[in-house]
Amino acid sequence: MSYTPHGKHLIAGNWRAGDAKFQSSPSSGSSHAFSVGTVADIDDACRAAESAFETYGYLPSTARAEFLNAIADEIEARADQITQIGTEETGLPEARLIGERGRTVGQLRLFAQHILSGQHLDRRHDAAMPDRKPLARPDIRLMQRPIGPVAVFGASNFPLAFSTAGGDTAAALAAGCPVVVKGHSAHPGTGEIVAEAIDAARRKLNLHPGVFSFVQGGNREVGSALVQHPLIKAVGFTGSLRGGRALFDLCAARPEPIPFFGELGSINPMFLLPNAVASRGAAIGSAWADSLSMGAGQFCTNPGVAFVIDGAGVDSLLDAASEKLRATATQTMLTDDIASSYQRGVAAALETAQADILVSSDSDGRSAAPAFIKVDADTWRSNENLAHEVFGPFGIAVIVRDEEEMLELARAFEGQLTATLHLDSEDTPLAACLLPILERKAGRVLANGFPTGVEVCDAMVHGGPYPASTNFGATSVGTMSIRRFLRPVSYQNLPDALVAELEARA
Structure with a gap:
């Protein structure tokens, strides 16, 4: 069965249309009308994400892993339709879209497995030393915690693996961070159907509707509003040096500067x-x-x-x-x-x-x-x-x-x-x-190889010193990418009851 886009945004669990429209420009097949995102849409999505963080950010890893696996299941359930609309919009061959869908689903499942292991938390514990001289040492525990709502920009060249449910979204959700995606106008129908898959998984597990929102199109004002919104705590971006640098500068100029994880390209000597x-x-x-x-x-x-x-x-x-x-x-x-x-x-x-x-x-x-x-x-x-x-x-x-x-x-x-x-x-x-x-x-x-083809695994680094990326200490591929959306917190002299509470939501 073919897929016909409806052209709406997904905001806080509701599909809604906008007054202004833009037409897709597919390589083949029919063009479709899509709503143009607005600053008001962005504000609604970000506020919903902040509301969702109060619960989603403190779910145990088992619940977040279940969500990631459910998203993978829903994407696979739409496999043929995703391939159909994806090939029409991008001109990519069917085999490439099938392979990219497999990669997208695979990284969702890998991240689910990784957070179940607890490795992403980097737990550390220095037990109290009350008899140490000249000063006693308190009991200190360290654990990585989610940072809050994350903005993700869809990429032009990977309609699946680096876009709506791609690596940045999967990593943020794995970390416990709600996501607001700005879809790429090169493949709006593909973005829409993947957003439907994520929302179906959310509904199945009865998660807060603000955990994922998807806003189509929009001009530079919309992208600027997303990275400057005070409730957004980090940005994931894959795209051009010029566009990425402009957004990076906006993130740095905020009253509260936030990390911009931009992958900006390379000539790969x-x-x-x-x-x-x-x-x-x-x-x-x-x-x-x-x-x-x-x-x-x-x-x-x-x-x-x-x-x-x-x-x-x-x-x-x-x-x-x-x-x-x-x-x-x-x-x-x-x-x-x-x-x-x-x-x-x-x-x-x-x-x-x-x-x-x-x-x-x-x-x-x-x-x-x-x-x-x-x-x-x-x-x-x-x-x-x-x-x-x-x-x-x-x-x-x-x-x-x-x-x-x-x-x-x-x-x-x-x-x-x-x-x-x-x-x-x-x-x-x-x-x-x-x-x-x-x-x-x-x-x-x-x-003795060639860099095209980036394996999604624990040891992969996809990033590099500027201008290849804006944060050379991070990666946008592999399980270490989850760490971008976590921050370390030390807990000193917590009573046992609070330690147990902390571990229950890790």
Whole structure:
């Protein structure tokens, strides 16, 4: 059965329409009308979230885990409809939407399992030492506690895994924080049906209706009102550097500044070391092209640039990458604006002086074809724009003279989500020199792989020093992401009855 959106907001358990409407712009299928969010909608949703926090924030982990699992169940119950509306709106292939839905459901269930273990609470206990000299020590316990209502902005490139019920929402709900989501206008119908799933789970468990609200569309005023609302205590965001930085500044300028957990993108440099290139340059080049063009390059972990020392195997690497990219068919991009931005970014790069164009992109409308250029290190240094993310299947090979120049260029990088080493055993000395540099630049350092594809697990870090993200001590993927929406509280000399109460609601 197909899904026809109703175009309403979900606020405090009620679906309500607004006077102003906007039309969706799907890749295929019919366009639909959706209500435009207002500042009043945001205020109502935030007040409901604060009211919900008085109960939801103090439920035991077992109840919150039950909620997360129920959301997963409700999403799976709508699987075919989610795939239908998602593919129509985004142009993503069915297999990608099915995989992303599996990831979304999987992280909800993983977070449920994690909070049941109690690991997120980081319990610590220093028992009283009344006989210690010269001063007695009190009994002190530490536990992580939820911070309050959280705002989440849906992402354009992940309509499921980083949007309505995605990682930020799942982490906040796991922590005990009600959520207000501002839906992304690129996939409003997908956001709506997932919001229906969350609300169905809430109703099934008879939770406070303010625990989750979903506000469609709206202009910048609506987004600003959300991050500046005095009842919001943190923000989760995945998107552009420009948009994220604007919201980050608003959070910092509030009378009560709040954390803004923004994941803002990256060019994810790769360092291809000499022995690896000499022994398997063609294989690396072909695999790089596959990663670069996956999903029309619309991943924040897309490996956009590779640094390689001139020498044996370099020509084979470039030829293999070029051949694979030329053979890659055009792909539909997520929105008209993203396609236009990609075309502008590629055009600017292709016009760069001293750049060798290995693959020129033939893109128009909402389609994208890969582009690939080669530059030397001097050209890379003198063209700052080359280091800016081009969101799409665009790659740059930077040919450097020697190991020292590679190290120099690595040191000059700004913060990144990922950095990758391709090496053979003989490259270990150079890799050992690069590793301490790269771990200062990126949240995840890979060896002999490609960063597209972010595993949802305990050990994953998806974040990095600014401008990759606005809080390099956090991650937006994996169980550690729950910690963003908790804060430590120490309890001193609590009587046993209150300790028991504290543990009952943990």
